Amino acid sequence: DGGITQSPKYLFRKEGQNVTLSCEQNLNHDAMYWYRQDPGQGLRLIYYSQIVNDFQKGDIAEGYSVSREKKESFPLTVTSAQKNPTAFYLCASSAGQGAAGANVLTFGAGSRLTVL
């Protein structure tokens, strides 16, 4: 089955700790994205990557970091600098720039991070 796998599904972190969320896709998509979802606020874009070894900040990148060393992987690190990290994090991919279906994001099932 082609799709996006996010892990872990639930994660607890103490204040001051960094945590890395995994996102892997086997869709051969060029572009990958991280969104944050909070109750009543929709989805907000954290970072995105159109191609391997390149990524751009989204609307709320402060306190987060990413890497894109492989086409299929786009991990997100929530650093201790993120002031309010408790949220539901969604990873997505698409065929990428200029491709038909650029409006179609394929999402993973999400990772819920809770800071204790």
Next chain:
Amino acid sequence: GESVGLHLPTLSVQEGDNSIINCAYSNSASDYFIWYKQESGKGPQFIIDIRSNMDKRQGQRVTVLLNKTVKHLSLQIAATQPGDSAVYFCAENRRSGYSTLTFGKGTMLLVSP
């Protein structure tokens, strides 16, 4: 399930009724407008999109209407089924050919049997 439904506008309908979910957008320059559906505990799924030079597009049991004069987008679901219960998000794509979408806050649709 996830608590993403808190504080969302909610539309409650009976099975078999038609549903209309509305969305106001702000950016007149957006190239595409898109609807996504998010079921409890899952990531959003693409439903349908419409280009800004169109005012109506139909899919299977769904119709999207775009009124650029009042910056309004709607999703109509015909013969709503319990499986349609979900949170529905409208989104804008401001850069044609890219996928950096801007999402609205969502509307929860509850379908009673």
